Amino acid sequence: MNSIILRTTARLILPLLLLFSILLLLLGHNQPGGGFAGGLLAAAAYALYAMAYDGPSARRLLRVSPGALLGLGLAIALLSGLVGVFMGQEFLRSAWTEADLPLVGHVKLGTPMLFDLGVYFTVVGVTLMMIFAMREE
Amino acid sequence: MSNLAVLPIVIPMATALACLAASKRPGAQRALSVLGASALLGATATLFARVLETGPVTLQASGWPAPWGITLAADMFGASLALAASAVFLLCVVASLAGVDRRRQAYGFHPLMHTLMMGVGGAFITGDLFNLYVWFEVMLMSSFVLVALGGERKQLEGAMKYVTLNLISSGLFLAGAGLLYGEVGTLNMADLSRKLADPQSAGLVAPAAGLFLVAFGLKAGVFPLFFWLPASYHTPPAVVSALFGGLLTKVGVFALARAMYVIFPAEVGLRGEALGWIAGLTMIVGLLGAIAQTNVRRMLSFALIGHIGYMVMGLAVGGELALAGMAFYAAQHMLVMTGLFLCVGLISMDRGTEDTRELGGLWSERPALAMVFLFLSAALAGVPPTPGFIGKLALVQGAVEHGRWGLLATLLTASVMTLYVVFRLWLEVFARPRPEEDSAAVEALPRPLPGSMWWPAVGAAALTAALALGSTWIFPLAERAAVDLLLPAAPGGYIDSVFEVAR
Numbered sequence: 001m002n003s004i005i006l007r008t009t010a011r012l013i014l015p016l017l018l019l020f021s022i023l024l025l026l027l028g029h030n031q032p033g034g035g036f037a038g039g040l041l042a043a044a045a046y047a048l049y050a051m052a053y054d055g056p057s058a059r060r061l062l063r064v065s066p067g068a069l070l071g072l073g074l075a076i077a078l079l080s081g082l083v084g085v086f087m088g089q090e091f092l093r094s095a096w097t098e099a100d101l102p103l104v105g106h107v108k109l110g111t112p113m114l115f116d117l118g119v120y121f122t123v124v125g126v127t128l129m130m131i132f133a134m135r136e137e
Numbered sequence: 138m139s140n141l142a143v144l145p146i147v148i149p150m151a152t153a154l155a156c157l158a159a160s161k162r163p164g165a166q167r168a169l170s171v172l173g174a175s176a177l178l179g180a181t182a183t184l185f186a187r188v189l190e191t192g193p194v195t196l197q198a199s200g201w202p203a204p205w206g207i208t209l210a211a212d213m214f215g216a217s218l219a220l221a222a223s224a225v226f227l228l229c230v231v232a233s234l235a236g237v238d239r240r241r242q243a244y245g246f247h248p249l250m251h252t253l254m255m256g257v258g259g260a261f262i263t264g265d266l267f268n269l270y271v272w273f274e275v276m277l278m279s280s281f282v283l284v285a286l287g288g289e290r291k292q293l294e295g296a297m298k299y300v301t302l303n304l305i306s307s308g309l310f311l312a313g314a315g316l317l318y319g320e321v322g323t324l325n326m327a328d329l330s331r332k333l334a335d336p337q338s339a340g341l342v343a344p345a346a347g348l349f350l351v352a353f354g355l356k357a358g359v360f361p362l363f364f365w366l367p368a369s370y371h372t373p374p375a376v377v378s379a380l381f382g383g384l385l386t387k388v389g390v391f392a393l394a395r396a397m398y399v400i401f402p403a404e405v406g407l408r409g410e411a412l413g414w415i416a417g418l419t420m421i422v423g424l425l426g427a428i429a430q431t432n433v434r435r436m437l438s439f440a441l442i443g444h445i446g447y448m449v450m451g452l453a454v455g456g457e458l459a460l461a462g463m464a465f466y467a468a469q470h471m472l473v474m475t476g477l478f479l480c481v482g483l484i485s486m487d488r489g490t491e492d493t494r495e496l497g498g499l500w501s502e503r504p505a506l507a508m509v510f511l512f513l514s515a516a517l518a519g520v521p522p523t524p525g526f527i528g529k530l531a532l533v534q535g536a537v538e539h540g541r542w543g544l545l546a547t548l549l550t551a552s553v554m555t556l557y558v559v560f561r562l563w564l565e566v567f568a569r570p571r572p573e574e575d576s577a578a579v580e581a582l583p584r585p586l587p588g589s590m591w592w593p594a595v596g597a598a599a600l601t602a603a604l605a606l607g608s609t610w611i612f613p614l615a616e617r618a619a620v621d622l623l624l625p626a627a628p629g630g631y632i633d634s635v636f637e638v639a640r
Contacts, residue, residue, distance in 0.1 A: 071157045078150055084199070091143040092199035092207075 003052070010052035014061075017045035025120050026113075035116035039123025046124075047131045055135040066132060070125030077118025080111040141187055142196040142209040144180035145219050145258030148173060153251035163243060167234055170247040174223070174230040177254065181216070181223040188216040189614070193621065193634035195264070203636050204328040208264035212631045214464055214618035218391055219261040221468040224600060225383040225475045226254050228593035229376055235587035236376040236482050241287050249286070250380070253279040260388045264635055266314050266324040266400070269392060273310065273356065277303050280385060283377050284369050295369030302365040306355035313348030316341050327635035329400045330625050336404070346405045349396045350412075357389030359449055360419040363442045367426065370441075371434035371491070375482025376590075378434055382441055383475035387467050390448045394463070397452055398622040399631060412453040413544055419446030420551035427558045433481050433491045433566065440517065440558055441474055443551055450544050451532050459535025460619035465612060466528030469516065469604050473525065476513045476597025480506065483586055483594060484566065493562070498571035506586065507567045509598045514559040516601050519552055524604040527612060 021041035028034025050058035059065075084093030096110040152173025159166040187194050188211055198207040211219065230250060237246055256276030263269050277300070285296035318324055320341045321332045333342060355362040366386070370378050397407045423443030430436040448470075451463025483506055484499065485491045500507045512523075519525035529552065536545040604611060625631040 067157070071154055074150070075154050078147065078154065082147070085140050085143075090197060090200045091140050091147070094199065 006052045010049050014045050014049055017048075018042055021045065021120075025116060028116055029112060035119030036123055039120040040127060042120070043124045043127035043131070046128055050131065050135060055132055059132060062128065066125045066129040068125070069121050070129065073118045073121030073123070073125055075118070076121060077115050080114035080118060083111045083114075139187065139194050139196060141180070141184045142194050142211050142262055143198070144184065145177065145223070145262055146209075146255055148177045148180055149251040149255035149258060152176070153248040153255065156247040156251060157245070160243070160245070160248075163239070166247055167242070170230055170251070171227075171234075173251060174227040174254075177258070178220075178223045178227050181220045181258075184211055185216045185220045188213055192629050193631050195634045195637065197637075204323050204325045207268060208325055208327070208635055209262050210264035210327070210631065210635050211262045212618070212621040212625075212634075213614065214394065214621055215261045215391070217464065217468060217614060217618055218387065218471075219258055221471045222257055222261065222384050222387070223254070225471045225597070226250075226257075226380065228475060228479070228596050229380040229383070232379065232479050232482070232590045232593040233374075233376045235589040236479070236486075237374045238287075241374065244286060246283070246286060249279045249283050253283065253380070253384075257384050257388055261391060264326050266317070266326060266329070269395075270307070270310050270314060273307060273388075273392075276385065276388065277307065280381060283380075284373050287373065289372070292372045295372035299365045299369040302355060302362070306352045306362075309348045309355075310352035313345045313352060316345040316348065320345065325635070326395065326400055327625070327632040330402075330632055333400065333405075334402050334626075342401070343405050346396070346401050346407050350393070350407060353389050353393040353396060354415065355389070356386070357393055357449070358386045358419075358442050358445050359415050360422050360442075360446070363419070363423070363445075366442060367435055367438040370438040371432055375434070375478055375485060378438075379475045379478035379482065382437065382478050383471040386441065386445055387448075387471055390445060390452075390463075390467060393449070394452055394460075394622060398460075399625045408453065408455055412449065413541065416446050416450035416453050417544055417547040419443065419449060420547055421446075421554075424551050424554035424558065428554065428561075431493050433484070433493060433496075433562065434478065436493075436558060436562065437474070437477055437481065440555060441470075443555065444470055444517075446551065447529065447532060447548065450548060451535065454532070454535045454539050454541050454544060455623075456535050456539055457616060457619045457623060458531050458538060460622055461612065461615040462528050462531025462535055464618040465531065465608075465615040466525065468615075469524035469528060469601060472597050472601045472604070473513050473516045476594050476601065477510070477517060479590060479594040479597065480510045480513065483590055486590070487584070487586065493565040495572060496566045497569045498567075500567040503586075506591075506594075509594055510567065511563065512598050513601065514562060516605075518555045518559045520556070522605055524601060524608060527605065527608050531612070531615075 021038040024033035024041060025035055025038035046058050046062055049061060081092045083095050085091050087095060094111045096108055098108050100106050152169060155169045156166050159169055184194060193210055193212040196209045197203060198209060233246065253276055256272045256279065259272035259275065260269055263272060281296060281300045284299055285292055314324060321329060323329055323332060358366045370381055401407050420443050423439050423446060427436045427439035427443060430439060448463045448467050451459045481491060488496060490496065516523035516525045519529045532548060533545060621631055
């Protein structure tokens with residue numbers, strides 16, 4: 001699609017959408033959101049870019065292949081499950097730690113967050129894989 | 138709690154990911170694939186040994202207790218089928234090194250094999266109906282791609298039929314699970330078993346049971362829902378047929394057994410007369426189909442359907458002996474079917490055809506292959522002393538015990554029909570001389586068979602022989618599997634294990 005309005009908007013809105021997708025991911029633990037919704041939004045951001053420009057430039061912007069993201073996501077999710085095993089407890093048992101992060105303050109970090117991150121990357125990978133493949137048909 | 142129970146899911150998943158990461162290095166990928174399959178075999182063997190020692194092994198994922206969390210529970214039936222399945226899987230992975238062309242291997246063949254196996258392992262050990270649905274979907278998706286991978290015309294045709302019918306089955310399964318959840322408020326199999334045993338909970342339980350019967354029956358390939366199977370099994374590379382023929386329908390039978398004996402009480406009527414008819418018709422129609430075919434792989438696919446009828450018959454007859462026969466028959470059938478499909482793959486590599494009208498003369502040219510095929514096909518027909526005979530004998534004794542004479546007669550007819558199919562295969566493919574027109578080619582020296590495909594076929598035959606030789610020791614294990622199915626509420630049994638009742 002050759003529209004300067006769409007192109008400009010897509011370029012400006014992309015970082016905002018990505019930021020919001022990370023917000024959704026982080027909110028997901030006890031509010032609406034989560035890895036799935038966040039991942040879809042991030043994928044939508046790249047899909048919009050691909051529509052405004054073209055598939056190859058969206059791929060270049062992503063830098064890694066969607067397949068690699070998919071594998072990374074699954075690996076992170078699997079690892080988050082194995083943490084429990086290494087602690088000598090059940091598979092997928094959550095482990096928590098508390099930390100003081102600069103700018104953010106006092107937070108509780110746990111493996112459910114890691115699992116959600118895995119879901120996020122998996123969803124981005126799968127969705128973009130499908131969208132790019134369909135655009136290049 | 139024991140994390141052993143999650144290994145049949147975690148190992149194939151990790152292997153699939155490792156294979157995916159190594160997709161640029163075919164050599165490393167193939168090594169990882171074989172390594173992962175061997176590790177899986179080791180893990181399921183350990184799990185099996187543990188179940189043998191202590192009874193059902195349970196894991197509550199993430200530590201949430203039973204009716205609320207995700208339960209993984211391996212009883213004797215599930216663990217033994219998982220062990221047989223991972224043995225078959227290792228054979229298929231090794232065979233794929235030579236039996237699947239490089240282009241397919243480069244295009245994600247190995248990761249897909251392992252995701253398929255993740256679904257199979259998950260289905261055998263899950264203790265939760267919704268998770269069973271998820272594992273069925275994992276199996277369906279990866280098997281769909283494995284059928285279609287390569288993109289030949291006939292493959293896509295088979296894959297479309299395969300995926301359409303299996304999607305319908307998934308839909309029915311999900312609808313049944315929804316109904317059941319609405320009615321009883323749980324999908325944990327052990328919890329369902331306890332709650333449904335209470336006669337108060339009638340309502341929509343019978344329709345839900347009917348939906349499960351159709352959904353699992355379609356996966357198992359029983360009459361009249363088997364059409365997807367012969368339409369798709371002969372289209373992909375023979376190694377894929379070997380894996381599917383060995384594993385996928387047995388998962389359907391397994392789910393059917395779980396639903397009939399662990400989840401629903403006898404009053405729901407799943408164990409009634411209807412199932413006997415389904416079993417009988419599956420045997421006869423499947424084997425009639427096999428007699429009518431000329432493509433070796435299609436013949437085997439139809440024979441496979443007929444023999445699913447044997448296993449369903451075991452479920453329909455019920456009782457310890459018939460169920461033990463069913464479990465034993467299912468386990469040996471995995472090995473036999475895989476071995477036979479691998480042999481067909483070798484034949485078609487050698488001759489470039491799978492049509493019985495164009496084959497012949499293999500007995501004189503490939504005596505070793507002929508011997509392996511002869512043995513495996515004898516096991517398929519259930520000729521003594523093969524393990525197929527032992528399984529069938531138990532089914533016959535069970536049928537006599539319960540006075541199911543009609544089914545008994547059908548089983549014996551089906552056995553004679555299988556024998557006919559095997560004899561025809563034997564005569565047309567091996568014994569008779571090669572058809573005239575290409576006798577010029579006979580002069581050419583036969584190429585050696587690729588070892589990585591030949592040895593798995595030999596391995597399948599050897600394991601089948603081992604099942605027969607060790608049957609005095611192995612059959613009692615099948616009886617234990619039957620007891621686990623029949624009496625899930627027994628002290629220290631399946632249900633106690635899920636709810637972690639102190640033993």
